[in-house]
Amino acid sequence: MFWNTRFVRIGVGLALLATVVIVLLPGFTGYTSLDGTVNARFALVSAPIEGVVSDTPPKVGTALPEGTSVFFINNDRISRTAEAQLDADLGAAKERLQALEIQAKDLSALKADLVTRLKEYQQASIVGVQQEIIIRQQRISTAQANKASAEADLARKQTLGATGVVAGSSVEQARAASVAATSEQNIAKAELERLQRQLDALKRGTFVGEGRNDVPYSQQRTDEVTIQLANVEAQIRTEKARIQQLNGQLHLERARNDRLSFAAVQVPFKGVIWRNNVVAGSNVVVGNELMRLLDCRDLFVDILVDEVDYDEIKPGDRADVRLLGTSDVIGGHVLSVRGSAAAVEEVVLAALPPKSRGKNARIRVALDPSDMQIDYANFCQVGRTVQVRFARSSSLQTLADPVVNWAKSLWFSIS
Incomplete structure (x- = not known):
């Protein structure tokens, strides 16, 4: 019979051998997995503030470029009491500063007027003392002349008195007149010295005189105004610092209120909408999940x-x-290799990892850049089943490793 011929038996044997080789060869040359799943992570887009969603976001499956605003949240119930209080305090501080500046301006004008009056009084006093000095100088000259005349008259009468021509009383009168003339000259010099010292003091701004203080009333008022002006200027500096502080606090409070009253939720990266959880008019609170972006x-x-x-x-x-x-x-x-008992649950994965049916290691393989990454219409092929193969080394020792490992494991299990 034909089926019992030698060539047929040889052919069937070769076919069976080829089948065995084809079945066993992939296991010797590499590792193959038939239950892989394309996966990716998604980002949770949450509400940054509480309020009402103003616009309905794009539909699921819409590809969005980076920076696209997909939500607008308005919050009209925010309390602005602190901002209003700060604004009122700032207005009051500005009014106080304006009043203090007007007061400082008036005090400066009064001080300038008092200084002018003081200078005029000082100049008049200097002129008066200088005139008195001139008079004292003239009196000194007169006193010197009187002294010289009295001394000459005394000498003449002493000579005549010695001869008996003039009586002794006349000599004594002449001597008294000479002493009086000398004393008057000394008094005049003392007065001149006093006036000179008074003039020097006036030039320095010190007013010295009988029945007068060391400074006039205008000088005293100038000192008082200077003290008041210094206090007002200190208040002005304090008020300016307070205004600056209130401005900073008001700016921060207003910026905070602006952030809490309106928010534009933007896409952090280019991706595709995986799930929407809100529509226009939805009330949200801080942390509410708005959508998921693949x-x-x-x-x-x-x-x-x-x-x-x-x-x-x-x-x-x-x-x-x-x-x-x-x-x-x-x-x-390969990104990672994990054992069968490893905890691999991840809440941000878009697809479920394959379930282990025994002692299986979990392998995660990163895909090279391809058209899948821009296939937004099909959600980038996430969730699709794939086959993955790892090649072995081509050496004979490596090809025999599966048999050797099987034999070792068998011996370990029965020993």
Whole structure:
């Protein structure tokens, strides 16, 4: 029979051998996972303030560029009591400052008038003393002449008295007149010296005289006005500092109220809307989730492999990823390798990772840049099943590792 011929038996044997090789060869040359899932993270967009949403956001699946404003939240119930109080305090402080500046201006004018009057009085006093000095100088000259005349008359009468021509009483009168003339000259010199000292004091601003203080009334009033002016200027500086402080506080309070009364929620990165939770007119509070934005910039794949191959796959290893139903292959590299008991729940993942059916290691593979990252209409293929393959080294020792590992594990289990 034909089916019992030698060539048919040889052909069937070769076919069976080829089938075995085809089935076993992928396991010797690499690792393959058939239950991978394309995954990505999404960002939670929350309400920064409480209020009412003014516009309905774009629909789910809409691609938005970075910086797009998708929500406008208005809050008309914010309390502005503190801002109004600060504004009133600032207005009152400005009015006080204006009044103090007017008072300082008036005091400065009064001080200038008093200084002018004092200078006029000082100049008049100096002129009066200078005139008295001139008179005293003339009196000194007269006293000198009288003294010389009295001394000459005394000498003549003393001579005549010695001869008996003039009586002794006349000599005594002449002597008294000479003494009186000398005393009058000394008094005149003393008066001149006093007036000279008074003139020097007047030039220095000190008024010295009988029945007068060291300074006139205008000088005293000038001192009082100077003290008042210094106090007013100190109040002006204090009021200016308070106004500056109130301005800063009012600016901060107004900026805070502006932030709490209106907010424009913007997209932090280019992505696609995954879920919307509000519409126009919705009331929200701080922290309310408004929408979820899918981040397609970093796509990755979560897969499961037998945990016996845990040590054979390391972070950084290259991998080939093929979407189920297509022939296109996308490159990638291993991000992390985790054991079967590792806790891998992540609340920000857009797709569910594959569920372990036994002792499976969890591998996360980052995908190289591709058209999937801009396929916003299909949510960047998130959730799609893929096949992932890791290549082994081509050496014979590496190809025999699966058999050796199987034999070691079998011996360990029965020993």
